Amino acid sequence: MRKINRAVKIRIYPNKEQITQIEKTIGCSRFLYNRMLADKIRHYQEEKKMLKNTPAGYKKEYPWLKEVDSLALANVQLNLEGAFRKFFREPGVGFPHYKSKKHSRRSYTTNMVNGNICL
Numbered sequence: 140m141r142k143i144n145r146a147v148k149i150r151i152y153p154n155k156e157q158i159t160q161i162e163k164t165i166g167c168s169r170f171l172y173n174r175m176l177a178d179k180i181r182h183y184q185e186e187k188k189m190l191k192n193t194p195a196g197y198k199k200e201y202p203w204l205k206e207v208d209s210l211a212l213a214n215v216q217l218n219l220e221g222a223f224r225k226f227f228r229e230p231g232v233g234f235p236h237y238k239s240k241k242h243s244r245r246s247y248t249t250n251m252v253n254g255n256i257c258l
Contacts, residue, residue: 167211169240171197172219172237173237175216176235194216211248218248223235
């Protein structure tokens with residue numbers, strides 16, 4: 140039997156504290172994606188090997204990353220790895236690019252735990 144993956148898109152009405160937390164998570168996700176991408180590029184140029192980096196390593200250097208949803212940061216790693224896989228399989232797609240503060244979608248992905256959404 141095949142398991143079906145489902146995505147749920149919801150509309151929320153957050154209070155001021157929740158808005159602050161969501162904006163922090165979006166900003167940290169963008170920062171981490173860009174930092175991991177830059178480190179992968181630099182490492183490949185120096186060593187000619189692909190770097191396997193994780194969000195946990197960045198939390199030591201940037202303690203403020205601990206304030207946001209860890210599942211969102213884990214999904215950043217998965218998204219970046221997926222972008223590289225797609226680039227190597229289909230070079231016409233283009234090399235992964237940095238996320239822009241002004242020209243990117245203000246969103247992040249998190250996971251459901253026991254049927255509840257973690258925000």
